[in-house]
Amino acid sequence: MxxxxxxxxxxxxxxxxxxxxxxxxxxxxxxxxxxxxxxxxxxxxxxxxxxTREKLFAEAMTHSFAQTGTEAEVGGDGAPAAVVLARILRSMLPSDAELRQDWKLWQELWVRAQRDRTARHLAVDLYDQLHAWVGGAVERGIGTGEFTECDVAAVSTLVLALCDGLGIRLMLDDPRVDLATARSTIWRAIAPALGIGPDFPEL
CATH class of the missing domain: 1.10.10.60 (Homeodomain-like)
Structure with missing residues (x-):
């Protein structure tokens, strides 16, 4: 080495x-x-x-984000667009121990972003990357004819907002929201805009 x-x-x-x-x-x-x-x-x-601790925190957040994105970057295996999007959604919810750890980091970032300008800029930048990640999957689906033409930015914003809100409920172990409920709620909300069925795809 x-x-x-x-x-x-x-x-x-x-x-x-x-x-x-x-x-x-x-x-x-x-x-x-x-x-x-x-x-x-x-x-x-x-x-x-x-x-500094601050630089370490920023790098740790970026590292965590990159690892999650790498593991879910599966558009090259020929899977249908709906499956690719579903895989991305799966990675954006705290569905296993590793993703729950990622969510704890995000929660730390949210708190720091309220008081620290650098943390706020980092959070906005990471959200921009998430927005582009989801939007890219939607655009691929439109390009292949699997999704109908839609407002890609609006769909991406809706996905992020729902993942944040339902993800927090999952992190709290809220008995009213389990993982299946969160996934199906998000999917039913975006399915009409994409022109696809309301059931979350089998992965």
Missing amino acids: TKAERALETRERILKAACEVIADIGFENVSMRKVAEHAGVSKALLHYHFD
Whole structure:
């Protein structure tokens, strides 16, 4: 392994550890020492890669977002547009332990964004990327004739709003909203605009 590869591997390990620690105890309780211990690196090495908690938090959020997007980027396997969109929706709801951790990070970001301009800009930027991600899937479906022509921006905004609202209910373990209910609610809301059936696709 080259020096550059070792540095990249260390950085990835630190970011993974930061995501786990922040999700576990909250950003306000996180110290660089705790992250370093969790990552199995020295505090000096951690500071070499990230000189402040704020920069580490921003990188951890971006890392978490990128990992989720990579795992759900499945448009190249020839799946129908509805299935591709459903996979994206699945990744945007807290449906398993890893996605619940992502949601805890988002909740930390929402809180910080109310008081910190940098965090607010990061949140808006990540939402822009989510909007483009959903919109891209809808546009592909329109292009292949699987979806009807529609206001792509409006559909994307609706998807994000519903995922946020229902995702919070899922994180709270609200007995009125389970995962199947959340998925079907979102799908029924967007299906008329896309000209597709109201049932969430089998994945």
